[in-house]
Amino acid sequence: MSVNAVPAFREAHKRLIVALDFPCAHEADRFLSRWRGREKPFVKVGMQLFYSAGPSWVAGLTEAGYSVFLDLKLHDIPHTVAGAVGSLASLGVDLITLHAAGGSRMMEAAREAAEVKSGEKRPGLLAVTQMTSTDGRMLNDELGIPGSVRDSVLNLAHLARRAGMDGVVCSGGEAGWIKEEIGRELLTVTPGIRLEGQVKDDQKRVMTPEAAVNGGSDLLVVGRPIIRSQDPVAVWMDIAERIQMSGRDSDGKEA
Ligand SMILES: O=C(O)c1cc(=O)[nH]c(=O)n1[C@@H]1O[C@H](COP(=O)(O)O)[C@@H](O)[C@H]1O
Numbered sequence: 001m002s003v004n005a006v007p008a009f010r011e012a013h014k015r016l017i018v019a020l021d022f023p024c025a026h027e028a029d030r031f032l033s034r035w036r037g038r039e040k041p042f043v044k045v046g047m048q049l050f051y052s053a054g055p056s057w058v059a060g061l062t063e064a065g066y067s068v069f070l071d072l073k074l075h076d077i078p079h080t081v082a083g084a085v086g087s088l089a090s091l092g093v094d095l096i097t098l099h100a101a102g103g104s105r106m107m108e109a110a111r112e113a114a115e116v117k118s119g120e121k122r123p124g125l126l127a128v129t130q131m132t133s134t135d136g137r138m139l140n141d142e143l144g145i146p147g148s149v150r151d152s153v154l155n156l157a158h159l160a161r162r163a164g165m166d167g168v169v170c171s172g173g174e175a176g177w178i179k180e181e182i183g184r185e186l187l188t189v190t191p192g193i194r195l196e197g198q199v200k201d202d203q204k205r206v207m208t209p210e211a212a213v214n215g216g217s218d219l220l221v222v223g224r225p226i227i228r229s230q231d232p233v234a235v236w237m238d239i240a241e242r243i244q245m246s247g248r249d250s251d252g253k254e255a
Contacts, residue, residue, distance in 0.1 A: 019223030025053035062092035078109035100127035107163035127160035132192030171205035172212030190217035
């Protein structure tokens with residue numbers, strides 16, 4: 001997979017990534033069994049599940065035919081991150097995250113490691129810009145970064161692009177700016193998705209699926225609105241339909 005990956009995700013249910021934020025493999029397996037007999041959902045495995053279920057469980061998911069976004073948000077010295085990407089690349093996952101704030105040398109080292117380990121079908125690398133739980137106050141007052149959240153996200157996205165990343169994680173509020181200022185081919189992946197009237201939980205920069213897709217997000221990441229619902233498959237289908245009905249396809253053309 002590479003910067004040309006977007007067309008592979010054109011179908012609405014492939015643009016919707018379900019965050020499997022469960023404490024253990026047993027709960028994640030039970031949740032996924034609801035999809036039996038249907039198209040498999042595109043899933044995200046984050047730190048909580050990865051640290052308890054382990055790499056072999058993730059490899060089992062990819063072998064079973066799931067598209068997997070492995071979200072471990074790597075951030076360390078270039079040598080260490082390259083080693084981690086090398087280990088993860090062998091799991092057959094589609095996407096891996098690292099923090100753009102780790103800098104260009106760290107991202108370049110990750111890219112080289114992914115290529116060496118996986119050859120042609122390497123995982124796509126996504127740089128996390130400013131997390132969707134960050135707002136302007138936190139950015140300026142706690143982290144000491146001046147300017148707006150959008151400026152910081154654009155700055156990190158530029159860095160990510162120059163370092164050879166395939167895409168970025170950003171809120172729906174910045175995806176359109178990234179597409180315009182940096183390039184349409186940079187994949188924009190957006191968490192912080194909520195349906196109208198839903199609680200934000202710990203998220204700050206949230207959007208509805210329709211607003212995010214119309215704004216320029218290629219892929220949407222949805223956790224609690226799906227995994228905590230009474231009928232996760234129905235909510236998954238509803239959001240996929242909202243993506244389908246939105247006016248923009250994942251190449252940026254009007255649908
Ligand atoms: O990299 C991510 O996936 C991510 C980046 C970010 O800025 N914000 C963010 O919420 N996420 C992840 O997206 C998911 C959002 O979950 P919900 O808020 O429950 O929909 C979680 O698994 C987060 O770890």
